[in-house]
Amino acid sequence: MLCFSGVSVDYGTGADVVHAIADTSLCVERGTVLALIGASGCGKSTLLRVGAGLVQPTAGTITSDGVPIDPRTLRIGFLPQNYGLLAWKTVRENILLGAQIKGEWSTERVSAFDELVAELGLSDLLERYPRELSGGQQQRVGLARVFLLSPDLLLMDEPFSALDAITRESMQEVFLSLWKKQAVTTLLVTHYVEEALTLAGRIAVMRGTPGRVAEIMDNPYAGDLAHRSSQAFFAMGQELRAKIAGGV
Structure with missing residues (x-):
């Protein structure tokens, strides 16, 4: 793909490259x-x-x-580290942004929007602004935007x-749930x-x-989240750390 x-x-160029x-x-x-x-x-x-x-x-x-x-x-969905939300737009407007830019917002996407915001627990937050959300909530808005686009x-x-750490693990599970669909x-x-x-x-x-x-x-x-606490998962993590450090 x-x-x-x-x-x-x-x-840069020349001596500053x-x-x-x-x-x-x-x-x-x-x-x-x-x-x-x-x-x-x-x-x-x-x-x-x-x-x-x-x-x-x-x-x-x-x-x-x-x-x-x-x-x-x-259709490229891009999710940056800072979530990429526009501060002057509501949660609803931020979620719809990608589909609207691509000209793909239509009545057919309404049900997809409703399903996404419900699954991500955003239904009661649609009229809020990013500054009124926690980091985890902002991340859910970012995920809703990219997955609504069906990239x-x-x-x-x-x-x-x-x-x-706890919120990060929770958001990994949310991502996997959306991604598998x-x-x-x-x-x-x-x-x-x-x-x-x-x-x-x-x-x-x-x-x-x-x-x-x-x-x-x-x-x-x-x-497979069941493996996260297994010895084999831990061992592979140690192997990967060694590869990053250049030791394997």
């Missing part, structure tokens, strides 16, 4: 979740923004089903990192090992400066 081929990204990503190739298969994980500064968020069309690569190509990616024709591709940039192709940036193991069927480890994908591993525990 989404392929990066030989992608490099430089910021910063090499953020070098010669990175990666494919996200349709209907799967792939997590990008690695130390700060290794280019995870830059690669995600390249996929969203927000950053132009210095070299390489980004394709969707073999065709150069075009955000104007592809072809979902890009998430550390979406739960600003939440406390749409199975949207998802690229997730996270620096939490347990989050990658909980949500992503494949995990790409990025290392170095400039950043590169050093390894991609399959994850048998994705989507």
Whole structure:
């Protein structure tokens, strides 16, 4: 569904150039979740923004089903770390924003809207503004907006990192519940090992400066919350930490 081929990204020119990503190739298969994980500064968020069309690569190509990616024709749901809510719009208006921008808000989507806000516990909050919500509630609004769009591709940039541990785990469960209904192709940036193991069927480890994908591993525990407290889950987490550090 989404392929990066030989992608490099430089910021600046001449003596001031910063090499953020070098010669990175990666494919996200349709209907799967792939997590990008690695130390700060290794280019995870830059690669995600390249996929969203927000950053132009210095070299390489980004394709969707073999065709150069075009955000104007592809429905891309983008969920940033700060939830991306507009402070001057109500919860209802924020949720509808993506579908309206794409010109896809219609009477047929009303039932989908009602179902989403009910499942996310937002029915009584629709006339509030973001400043009147907790972090977890704001995150639910962000999830409602991207899933209402029924995106072809979902890009998430550390979406739960600003939440406390208990709320973060709760929001991971909410995401999985929504994702299983749409199975949207998802690229997730996270620096939490347990989050990658909980949500992503494949995990790409990025290392170095400039950043590169050093390894991609399959994850048998994705989507099965019962494994989060198992010894095998813990052991795989330790293995993944070692790979991030470059020790394996």
